[in-house]
Amino acid sequence: xxxxxxxGAYSVEGNVNYDDLVTKFGVSLIDDDLKKRIKKDxxxxxxxxxxxxxxxxxxxxxxxxxxEKGNKFYVYTGIAPSGSMTIAHLLPFIMAQWLQEKFDxxxxxxxxxxxxxxxxxxxxxxxxxxxxxxxxxxLDIAALGFKPEKTKMFLNTEYADVVYKQAVRVSKxxxxxxxKDAFGFGNDTNIGTIFYxxxxxxxxFLKSVEQGTNVPCLIPLGIDQDVHFRVARNAIDKLGYYKxxxxxxxxxxxxxxxxxxxxxxxxxxxxxxDSPDVVVRKVNRAITGQQxxxxxxxxxGGDPDKCAVCQYNRYLFEPEDKKLEAIFEGERKGTLxxxxxxxxxxxxxxxxxxxxxxxxxxxxxxxxxxxxxA
Amino acid sequence: xxxxxxxGAYSVEGNVNYDDLVTKFGVSLIDDDLKKRIKKDxxxxxxxxxxxxxxxxxxxxxxxxxxEKGNKFYVYTGIAPSGSMTIAHLLPFIMAQWLQEKFDxxxxxxxxxxxxxxxxxxxxxxxxxxxxxxxxxxLDIAALGFKPEKTKMFLNTEYADVVYKQAVRVSKxxxxxxxKDAFGFGNDTNIGTIFYxxxxxxxxFLKSVEQGTNVPCLIPLGIDQDVHFRVARNAIDKLGYYKxxxxxxxxxxxxxxxxxxxxxxxxxxxxxxDSPDVVVRKVNRAITGQQxxxxxxxxxGGDPDKCAVCQYNRYLFEPEDKKLEAIFEGERKGTLxxxxxxxxxxxxxxxxxxxxxxxxxxxxxxxxxxxxxA
Numbered sequence: 001x002x003x004x005x006x007x008g009a010y011s012v013e014g015n016v017n018y019d020d021l022v023t024k025f026g027v028s029l030i031d032d033d034l035k036k037r038i039k040k041d042x043x044x045x046x047x048x049x050x051x052x053x054x055x056x057x058x059x060x061x062x063x064x065x066x067x068e069k070g071n072k073f074y075v076y077t078g079i080a081p082s083g084s085m086t087i088a089h090l091l092p093f094i095m096a097q098w099l100q101e102k103f104d105x106x107x108x109x110x111x112x113x114x115x116x117x118x119x120x121x122x123x124x125x126x127x128x129x130x131x132x133x134x135x136x137x138x139l140d141i142a143a144l145g146f147k148p149e150k151t152k153m154f155l156n157t158e159y160a161d162v163v164y165k166q167a168v169r170v171s172k173x174x175x176x177x178x179x180k181d182a183f184g185f186g187n188d189t190n191i192g193t194i195f196y197x198x199x200x201x202x203x204x205f206l207k208s209v210e211q212g213t214n215v216p217c218l219i220p221l222g223i224d225q226d227v228h229f230r231v232a233r234n235a236i237d238k239l240g241y242y243k244x245x246x247x248x249x250x251x252x253x254x255x256x257x258x259x260x261x262x263x264x265x266x267x268x269x270x271x272x273x274d275s276p277d278v279v280v281r282k283v284n285r286a287i288t289g290q291q292x293x294x295x296x297x298x299x300x301g302g303d304p305d306k307c308a309v310c311q312y313n314r315y316l317f318e319p320e321d322k323k324l325e326a327i328f329e330g331e332r333k334g335t336l337x338x339x340x341x342x343x344x345x346x347x348x349x350x351x352x353x354x355x356x357x358x359x360x361x362x363x364x365x366x367x368x369x370x371x372x373x374a
Numbered sequence: 375x376x377x378x379x380x381x382g383a384y385s386v387e388g389n390v391n392y393d394d395l396v397t398k399f400g401v402s403l404i405d406d407d408l409k410k411r412i413k414k415d416x417x418x419x420x421x422x423x424x425x426x427x428x429x430x431x432x433x434x435x436x437x438x439x440x441x442e443k444g445n446k447f448y449v450y451t452g453i454a455p456s457g458s459m460t461i462a463h464l465l466p467f468i469m470a471q472w473l474q475e476k477f478d479x480x481x482x483x484x485x486x487x488x489x490x491x492x493x494x495x496x497x498x499x500x501x502x503x504x505x506x507x508x509x510x511x512x513l514d515i516a517a518l519g520f521k522p523e524k525t526k527m528f529l530n531t532e533y534a535d536v537v538y539k540q541a542v543r544v545s546k547x548x549x550x551x552x553x554k555d556a557f558g559f560g561n562d563t564n565i566g567t568i569f570y571x572x573x574x575x576x577x578x579f580l581k582s583v584e585q586g587t588n589v590p591c592l593i594p595l596g597i598d599q600d601v602h603f604r605v606a607r608n609a610i611d612k613l614g615y616y617k618x619x620x621x622x623x624x625x626x627x628x629x630x631x632x633x634x635x636x637x638x639x640x641x642x643x644x645x646x647x648d649s650p651d652v653v654v655r656k657v658n659r660a661i662t663g664q665q666x667x668x669x670x671x672x673x674x675g676g677d678p679d680k681c682a683v684c685q686y687n688r689y690l691f692e693p694e695d696k697k698l699e700a701i702f703e704g705e706r707k708g709t710l711x712x713x714x715x716x717x718x719x720x721x722x723x724x725x726x727x728x729x730x731x732x733x734x735x736x737x738x739x740x741x742x743x744x745x746x747x748a
Contacts, residue, residue, distance in 0.1 A: 114539075114542045117542065117546070118542065118545065118546055127539065127542065127543060156538075157535070157538060157539040157542070158535065159535070160534035160535045160537070160538035160539065161531070161532065161533070161534045161535045161747075161748045163534070163538075164530075164531060164534035164537075164538045165488075165501065165531040165534065167566075168488045168491065168492065168501065168531070168566050169501060171492065171564055171565045171566030171567075171569070172491070172492055172564050172566055173564070174564060174565045174566075175561060175562050175563060175564055175565070176550065176559070176560070176561050176562070176563055176564075176565060176568060177561035177562060179565055180561065185550070186550070187549060187550050187551035187554065188549050188550070188551060189549060189550055190545055190546050190547070190548060190549055190550075191545045191548045191549070191550060191553055191568050191569050191571075191572060192541075192542050192545030192546055192548075192569065192572065193545075194550060194565050194568055194569065195545070195565050195566065195568065195569035197565075198565060198566065373535075374535045374748035
């Protein structure tokens with residue numbers, strides 16, 4: 001039975017069938033062979049790859065061919081500001097930071113401060129507000145441990161002297177027909193949104209432009225963003241640059257059990273700006289795979305796949321496989337009660353956020369060294 | 375009988391019916407009252423306004439209301455580089471320079487180096503070539519006598535840090551539906567061209583953004599460019615700025631008698647880069663309103679309206695009305711023969727170009743003082 005779901009750049013709905021998505025999008029799974037190869041080249045394997053959270057790819061074997069021949073790649077990822085970052089937004093950045101560390105990769109981070117301004121129908125998110133949010137995001141990103149000397153970030157409106165010119169080159173190869181089909185645009189779509197994907201393509205070949213020679217690029221992203229590069233990779237190829245390789249992540253589930261934690265569903269989403277109290281309150285209301293009472297749970301056990309608390313440990317907060325397995329086992333066998341289960345996760349999140357906020361404080365007056373401007 | 379013609383931003387066809395166009399585009403004629411008012415405020419009336427070459431307007435009375443209240447306006451015009459400028463391209467710039475002189479107006483000149491790159495199907499006009507052509511255009515424009523301290527020019531790709539952000543604001547108000555109807559776009563139009571009109575709108579309110587208060591703007595342009603502002607004026611209004619006022623010119627006819635001299639019809643077009651020999655050769659092949667032989671011409675006379683040589687004097691090369699009337703009279707009565715008629719025009723053009731080239735030489739190492747870059 002085919003499940004009803006939709007994964008688009010601007011919305012995700014229903015229960016995502018990731019196997020089906022791999023076929024639909026024409027991407028490949030990160031299988032055991034590829035995991036072994038990454039581990040060999042990196043000297044390690046990130047738990048998000050081990051656990052199939054980063055589960056799919058485009059051209060990752062080609063990228064590692066290049067790497068093994070001594071042709072180093074750079075990493076590109078980004079975030080469109082619309083409010084405080086959530087913990088779901090961390091996935092591609094954590095992966096980018098790991099890739100930087102293990103492959104000595106330069107990292108380029110695009111903060112398209114115009115994207116949500118253009119995409120949202122309401123007028124509350126002004127460009128000025130998006131600009132401020134972009135700088136908050138930049139600080140959150142920097143605090144994840146990127147090397148200042150190998151990491152550059154930019155806002156599209158502030159780096160437009162570089163970005164717009166290259167976006168124009170991309171846009172010549174993209175007709176309305178192409179973006180209409182890819183993004184579901186119509187006659188009522190504004191022309192800024194129609195053009196926007198051209199700018200998202202730019203960092204995927206910008207190092208090649210700057211260095212005057214082709215440099216491989218790897219993009220870790222949530223699979224909902226793949227569409228931008230399904231469209232752009234052909235244009236980038238026609239411009240004579242390497243198509244970027246991509247690593248796709250699944251979506252961090254909603255605390256209430258939906259397929260994707262959404263920044264606009266504030267009760268079921270944990271923001272990096274949340275206070276410890278708020279984190280405790282939100283986690284306490286999270287869905288678990290457990291039975292309705294402690295008695296039943298002890299007797300029948302629960303289902304880790306349906307349990308947001310288990311999944312948050314798996315996606316983000318329990319890097320050690322053995323400890324994760326103990327949590328899952330406790331859930332399955334009913335020895336781990338909801339209360340302590342949730343307290344453990346809330347503690348982990350709050351410990352992460354406490355550290356994160358300290359790092360932000362230390363970096364706040366050094367953020368400028370990360371930023372590219374004209 | 376309705377004539378078949380088409381005036382679009384990207385092509386002009388057929389015999390343009392200017393009276394019909396005024397109704398169709400919803401603009402107003404520059405009538406005798408308005409001419410008087412301009413003359414009163416300027417202390418003079420440019421021959422292109424006197425002769426109905428700049429023949430139509432939007433909100434020019436409003437602009438003069440503002441001026442008379444002490445609220446000075448600035449002038450915005452531009453050119454999309456695709457090759458050497460032609461003498462037809464001079465019209466809005468000559469008017470802009472005159473407005474600067476008479477109204478002490480600042481002038482802002484946009485050189486959208488991406489427009490033709492995006493609009494042309496072929497790949498010969500690269501962005502690099504467009505960039506070089508843009509600087510040639512900038513020098514040609516500067517040589518027309520603009521005051522360096524009151525005149526700024528920019529290339530869209532070089533000033534994108536300013537232009538792109540403001541274009542994004544405009545683009546939020548323009549749907550595909552609007553630009554599709556206005557410009558005749560379809561599914562096969564590239565998304566750079568679809569977005570482009572947003573950038574052409576920007577200089578019409580940029581001074582208001584920079585000064586933090588509304589500044590009136592006047593745009594002299596060929597009437598084929600009116601469509602950009604039919605579309606943009608609503609968006610500019612919604613952004614809270616004054617809609618720009620516009621002065622529209624008719625098209626300089628082709629040397630062979632078509633409705634519009636086209637930069638892509640090189641044999642019937644005079645480029646600013648043409649040598650004196652080439653000018654003589656091209657003018658000698660121009661259509662006149664004269665009879666087929668000198669005998670017949672002396673007997674029957676000719677028609678100045680059908681004579682490209684008369685029209686080039688009227689549009690550009692004979693500012694004195696009495697001298698122009700003498701030329702027209704000679705054509706009508708048959709006393710002015712084609713040979714001397716053409717020699718006179720070729721001499722005037724070559725004298726203009728000789729002076730123009732000298733001015734360019736003097737300015738070539740001072741051009742940078744005109745340019746805005748990020």
